Amino acid sequence: MKTEGKKNIWAEYQKEIADDHYFYARSCIRQSFFPGSEAVFIKIIREVLGLDIHDEARQTTCTGIGYHSDVIPVETTMTVIARQLSLMGETGYKNLVPSCITSFGLYSEIFNTWHHFPETLEKTREHLRKATGREFEVPENIAHPSDIIFKFRHKIRSKAKHLLVNSKTGKPLRIVEHIGCHYAKMFPHKGVGGAEYPYVLAGMIEAWGGEVVDYPERRHCCGFGFRHYIVMANRGYSIANTKKKFESMEPYEPDAIVCNCPGCPMFLDRWQYAISEMEGKVYSRDGNGIPILTYEEMAGLVLGYDPWVIGLQMHQINSEPLLNKMGICYNPDEKYKGANGENLGTPEKPSVLNCEVCM
């Protein structure tokens, strides 16, 4: 990939990312599909970087999935978000870190609306006061967790146990990155590298020894489409858009896909399975499918965390081909065991995806 010109453009989008004292707003989707990733993020912040992050028990959804599937009015969304900010103020924090890209985009949209239409901010204050008696302030800084991992990527590299390098050949692993539409397409200045050349994941991959794969549909949506996945009748939209990405990346033979958004890795993981069952098509030569990682999981593997403690057993596409390439030692017998080593059985084998490649 030629990067000289792109680097100049990236330089224009160096967003401000708070140094410490973060208020963590959890993601509905991340918690449901990749809860280990949120645990890993908090662990890295506290134990590896030695920073402070608050995890609030009284927080809720931001309503994002409901808002973008149009069942929640904007005034309701603004006030639920204002309640989150009230909790943040109450606990003494000023730096908001929403775990979800949909939330990150929605918070940014609402802050933008409050800025352009100050009467909506006043109305939201009135709504929140009347409903709950609470007050709130707009945060000083908003950063996505990936922004923070990006900010400290070199420090993480300095503590790395494994790199994104093929341990047998010494060559960089080839990684596809997927940013997630709501990270920077709506508000380019809010994302590291902007909308054209987002660098937040590419920066991690490069810092940890990997090679970023550029491909034609790199910026295409993962296919979530909110109502188009929620409603069964519409799921053709979702799988068709994801398939478009797979077909575009397949010739580049990536070793893994790393994602920024909570939902995107789920779609890129599950739709590979669904396409294999529907059409017999698998997008990797070994028949396993292309392993998917969240950026927190990628950081966790680099730092040497146990793959089954960070939650890789929740993926439908097996991660073992990637672990093997990175030279990570793991116990395959532990993969499907419970917290106390109890035997939980194993998932049924898919009819097309080749699971034997993992052994």
Add this chain to the structure above:
Amino acid sequence: MEKTFYQQLMQDVRFIEGLKACMNCGVCTAICPAADFYNYDPRIIVDTVQSQDETEIEKLLKSDTIWYCGECMSCSTRCPRGNVPGLIIIALRSLSQDTGYFAKSEKGRQQLAIKRAIGDNILKTGYCVHFDMVKPETHPEQGPVWEWLHKNPEPVFSKIGANYKKPGAGALRQVPEETLLEIKKIFDETGGTERFKKIESFSESKAREMTIDFRSGSTDCDYFNHVFTTNNNTHTH
């Protein structure tokens, strides 16, 4: 005097932010994942609303067309004039639900399923989406690992550091009752509850017209299943 549809749209901040002046270049359509899949053209949507033609706007509000957008907002980055068709769509969908016109199209009627699956879940649990609600039987694409997880949620979530259905902080925690009460009050105060009532009420009228069994709030009645699964296969290229 009753407000025109255009005047009602102009009361929505998303519409004001989304509509500047369209020159019909079609860049939004070129980048749009929905236009790639559905019989959909965001350029025409923007051109229609800026024409202020009430008859055409009413047609849009009653159509499948406004429900094709996936709200990825890719159009936001591309428009050289600063229009955001995705925001215009959000305003149109909002008005379509206020007027009850959403119930006149197959894709619009799906709002009932979304209201019951996502909207009601927010009030019940504090989450839009929660692991428990993504059931393998309605999500076969989730695959066998998801089925295995649904058989063993507690030991797996415990292993990977989640606080599944327990009090206190952490992933998948149980949201406290006092918090859910605050959220309910916010919905009552800000129009969320009113929106839900409208979706239920207009859907019930439509179900009666279509002679399909309708039960309030249920995700297991014939009308819910009808709107959740029906696809007349005329929506795509």
